[in-house]
Structure formats: C-alpha cells, structure tokens
Amino acid sequence: MTRGTRIDGIAAGRLEAEQYTQNFGDLYTPLDRHEAQVASDRCYFCYDAPCVTACPTTIDIPLFIRQIATDTPEAAAKTIFNQNILGGMCARVCPTEQLCEEACVREAAEGKPVQIGLLQRYATDTLMGRDTHPFTRAATTGKTVAVVGAGPAGLSAAHRLAMHGHDVTLYDARPKPGGLNEYGIAAYKTPEDFAQAEVDWLMKIGGITFKHDQKLGAEIALDSLADQHDAVFLAIGLSGVNALGAQGDTLENVTDAVRFIDALRQSDKSAVPVGRNVVVIGGGMTAVDAAVQSRLLGAENVSMVYRRDQSRMSASTKEQDHAAHEGVRLIFNAQPVAVHGSGAAQQVEFEYTVDGPGGLTGTGETFQLPADQVLVAIGQTLGAVSVDLDGRKIAVTGAGRTSRDGVWAGGDCAAGGDDLTVTAVAEGRDAAEDIHAYLSA
Structure with a gap:
C-alpha cells in the first residue's frame, strides 16, 4: 500500500497501480462461444414466456436464446436491439435477478435460472464488435426533434426517431453523452469505456447531432426548443x-x-x-x-x-x-x-x-x-421545468405525453416508471414511436 496526497483527512493513491486495475476490472466474466451454447441449451423456449413479460423492453428472450443455440449470435443481437437499442449496457447493469431471470421457469423449478443477462451480453457484444450497424435510416422526413438529455431514455428516443427519418438534435448539460451510463454507474460494471463505445455505435444510424454543455434552463429553454423543432422529448433525469x-x-x-x-x-x-x-x-x-x-x-x-x-x-x-x-x-x-x-x-x-x-x-x-x-445517497430531485408535475416528477400520459402539446418526457424525470436503465430505454423508445405518429399525422 502506498500513501498518496492527503486531502482533509482522506487520501488518493492508497493502493499500488496494479491493484486498481484488478479491483476495477470487469465484474462478471463474459461467456465465450462454447459457454453461450451450453447456457442457451438450458432454455425451455417457453410459449408465452414469463421472462418476456418481466422485461420492461419486452425483448423476445426465447427467440434470441434460440438464435444463440443455433450459432447465429448476430441475429440474436438484432432481436434484442429491435426492442432495446442499449441492450449491451442493460446486459451489464440490468437487475436481471429481479426481472427476467426471477421469472424464468428454470428459476421456479430448480432455483437456477437461464443466464439471460450473460447471454444477452454475448449476443450484443458479438454484433457490436462488427464494423456495422444493424439498422438503416429511413428517408429524411424534414421534421426535426429536440431530445434534451443524452442518457438512456434520450439515446433510445434519438435512435428510434433517427431511424424513422427525423433529424434529431441531442442536447446534454454534460461534456459527453451517456447520462447515467457514463457518469452514474460503478466503474467495475462498465470497464474499458463501454458507455462511450456504445454511444458511438448507436450514433452510426445517422441523423443525430449532439450538442454538449447545453443545460435546460440555462443555455437552452423549453420555449425556444419548442419553437425551433417540431417536437421535444425531455429526458433530463434528476439533476439535483x-x-x-x-x-x-x-x-x-x-x-x-x-x-x-x-x-x-x-x-x-x-x-x-x-x-x-x-x-x-x-x-x-x-x-x-x-x-x-x-x-x-x-x-x-x-x-x-x-x-x-x-x-x-x-x-x-x-x-x-x-x-x-x-x-x-x-x-x-x-x-x-x-x-x-x-x-x-x-x-x-x-x-x-x-x-x-x-x-x-x-x-x-x-x-x-x-x-x-x-x-x-438518499435520492435525487428534478430541476425546474415548465410543464405540469406529478409529485416531484413530470406528469405524463400514454407514451410520455406531457401537459404541453408537442412535448414528451421519459426516463427518471417522468412519473410512473421504475428508476432503471432498462425502463428508461423502454420509455424513450415508446415516446419516439408516439412522436413519429404525431409527426406523421
């Protein structure tokens, strides 16, 4: 152990350099091809599978596991990304033990569920390792959407809107996109700068412009965004x-x-x-x-x-x-x-x-x-925003519609959902589909 610079009774540099590398390495060892095939063979491929119902993004879990079992992990990843474009991050941080794996029939029968989270990581990592993007952007519609907040909900919405051909400007108060995934999750859960690698991969869809250091209520205002764009999606999280x-x-x-x-x-x-x-x-x-x-x-x-x-x-x-x-x-x-x-x-x-x-x-x-x-760590609060609130969060109806026409909200800033990355992704995706319908009417 080394003694680092002391700062008011606490200190940096308490450990040897190699100890930091070891301590903050990948928390869970990913599956290799053989291990993934063995793990996938445990799935019953249930009809009306309870694991799908338990997933906030309703990924067709039996289908993607069957695709892994048939040695087509890229197809499995496409199945996942169809519902959850941040499936790679969710495979790392989602509480699968409380969601899909808890609902797994194997868990009920044997107390040992199918390793859904690790299988999802195997599939998504395989496809993301290719120099391609699984989705093609539709023809440009000429419509523009402001997405405020580049966290899970904002990224999910931006990708889905861009895929439909809308031009998206993604605003964030921080220097880098990613939100919670970049700034708020334990380092040992997402080593090797995975959050930024995932953002770079997601942005390959095209049609998304990122503007950093743009805080709502400071550098940008909701009124001006609503005037400049055809729709606005608020995914500002809980900043306080x-x-x-x-x-x-x-x-x-x-x-x-x-x-x-x-x-x-x-x-x-x-x-x-x-x-x-x-x-x-x-x-x-x-x-x-x-x-x-x-x-x-x-x-x-x-x-x-x-x-x-x-x-x-x-x-x-x-x-x-x-x-x-x-x-x-x-x-x-x-x-x-x-x-x-x-x-x-x-x-x-x-x-x-x-x-x-x-x-x-x-x-x-x-x-x-x-x-x-x-x-x-006793909770976070919403900053000031000029839409109706439900308690301490933004009031929404349906797929994230706020009290203001043309403005949607999702993720941690919106009332109703669990404060989970996977829930935020689902809310961003669903709001994007509703915005697309609104803009296409």
Whole structure:
C-alpha cells in the first residue's frame, strides 16, 4: 500500500497501480462461444414466456436464446436491439435477478435460472464488435426533434426517431453523452469505456447531432426548443440531490455519492481521494456502488446505513450480497442524526428506527460510527421545468405525453416508471414511436 496526497483527512493513491486495475476490472466474466451454447441449451423456449413479460423492453428472450443455440449470435443481437437499442449496457447493469431471470421457469423449478443477462451480453457484444450497424435510416422526413438529455431514455428516443427519418438534435448539460451510463454507474460494471463505445455505435444510424454543455434552463429553454423543432422529448433525469438534512451535513468530506461515482468514472482511480472510515447513507443502487467502490479504492472500513429494514432496500439482494462480499458492513433501521467533527467529518451519529403502521419513528437509542468521509445517497430531485408535475416528477400520459402539446418526457424525470436503465430505454423508445405518429399525422 502506498500513501498518496492527503486531502482533509482522506487520501488518493492508497493502493499500488496494479491493484486498481484488478479491483476495477470487469465484474462478471463474459461467456465465450462454447459457454453461450451450453447456457442457451438450458432454455425451455417457453410459449408465452414469463421472462418476456418481466422485461420492461419486452425483448423476445426465447427467440434470441434460440438464435444463440443455433450459432447465429448476430441475429440474436438484432432481436434484442429491435426492442432495446442499449441492450449491451442493460446486459451489464440490468437487475436481471429481479426481472427476467426471477421469472424464468428454470428459476421456479430448480432455483437456477437461464443466464439471460450473460447471454444477452454475448449476443450484443458479438454484433457490436462488427464494423456495422444493424439498422438503416429511413428517408429524411424534414421534421426535426429536440431530445434534451443524452442518457438512456434520450439515446433510445434519438435512435428510434433517427431511424424513422427525423433529424434529431441531442442536447446534454454534460461534456459527453451517456447520462447515467457514463457518469452514474460503478466503474467495475462498465470497464474499458463501454458507455462511450456504445454511444458511438448507436450514433452510426445517422441523423443525430449532439450538442454538449447545453443545460435546460440555462443555455437552452423549453420555449425556444419548442419553437425551433417540431417536437421535444425531455429526458433530463434528476439533476439535483436530496440534502442529508442532519446537523453537520455541511462539514468537509460530506458529499453526495453521485459526485463521488462521477469522479471515479471520469478520473484516474488513483487520483480519487477516499477515507479510511467511509460511511454511506442510503439503500439504493447508488449507495451500493459508492460503498463497494470505496472499498476497491482502499478504504479500510465501509458501512452502508439504511433507515428502514433490509426488505425495503431498493438495491437488489444480489447487489447487497456483492457489497457484503467486498467487505461492506450493512446496517439497517438507523437514521442519521448528526455528523460530528471539527471542520471535517470525524463521526456520524445515528438513531435506531422502527417502521410501523404510523410510519418511520426513532427509538431514541443512538450509536456512532467513525467517519472521515460521508457519502450521501438518499435520492435525487428534478430541476425546474415548465410543464405540469406529478409529485416531484413530470406528469405524463400514454407514451410520455406531457401537459404541453408537442412535448414528451421519459426516463427518471417522468412519473410512473421504475428508476432503471432498462425502463428508461423502454420509455424513450415508446415516446419516439408516439412522436413519429404525431409527426406523421
């Protein structure tokens, strides 16, 4: 172990160079051709397959697995991409254990589902490795569409609209496209810059112009976009983060987990500071990714604290198990009371909770955890937008229609769906089809 530059009690460069490469390598070993054929042979190729119903993008899973079984992975990939143009990323990050694989008949019968996620990765990686694109763009319609947000929903919509012949301008507040896939997913899930490789591949359809550093409400406005384009699709995600709201939450080294993950994705791992004692507050996928990566950076003690019981966590059981395997301590039924320290965080005080009929209540019993770094992952918020809201998100009807004519929304910014990459892709695709029908009327 090496000692790096110290920054307010936390440090960068805690590990040897080769350790970073090992720690942040591919989380799951991809299947080779023989392994894929063996895995595909386990599929019953069910009629009215429950795995298809469980997939938010309704990929014909039995068909693509049969195509792998007959040694035509490119055809399998086309089947996947017909429904989910980001099928490569979804194969890596989708919680298949809660969706298609949980619904698999083999899971019900044997407790061991068909490896749908790994088979999807095998097929999509095979086709994406070819210097081709599986779709051809239709003749230009002369219609233009603004897609605001280059994350999963925006990319999915942009590709489908371009395929129909519309000219798409894709705006994003960040320097690079990809959204969550580029900035918000653990580095070990998508190594070798896969998110950008996937965007480059997707853009081969043509008809999509990307404009970076264009934030809605700053460099661009919804009114002007609506005037300049025939339709607008909002896929702006959730740009704000919920504050901890506890005493001491403004101390140094108390930061949101999203920013921490962003730094890991965009920097040399050895340059990202991490504490020796890290406390992550939250119970979702962002919390797990922050906690696990803190360990992979060399943190000695990492605790992930969630205010409700384990069954209420939004992170999947598989992700929780992975965190525990990496040495993360999982603590449930505890809510933050205060962060203590002189200038910088040194300790977090928690109160035990009970989740009863009247909601979440504190018991009055407290405990403390040492913490030189506190990462907050308790949800994100929508920025200002001039359309009707449903709670804290954009109100939509049908395939993403907002209260404003000619404006659609999808992905995390829109009300109704699960906050999953695969759900965002489905909403972007469906909104694009509805926009196409609207523009063709």
